[in-house]
Amino acid sequence: MDSxxxxxxxxxxxxxxxxxADVQEIIWLAEAAIFFVKGNGNRYQWQ
Structure with missing residues (x-):
């Protein structure tokens, strides 16, 4: 490989x-939580 x-x-x-950042370092605040619900097929949509 070329230097x-x-x-x-x-x-x-x-x-x-x-x-x-490592996933372990992320702190999720309850106020900022966004929930995903399973939509049609394998897609996820905002709730």
């Missing part, structure tokens, strides 16, 4: 790790 391409891939992974 500049490898560097770019590493930077992308690094920035993704900064922006994306």
């Amino acid at each position: 500049s391409l490898e560097y770019a891939c590493k930077r992308i992974v690094y920035f993704e790790q900064l922006m994306l």
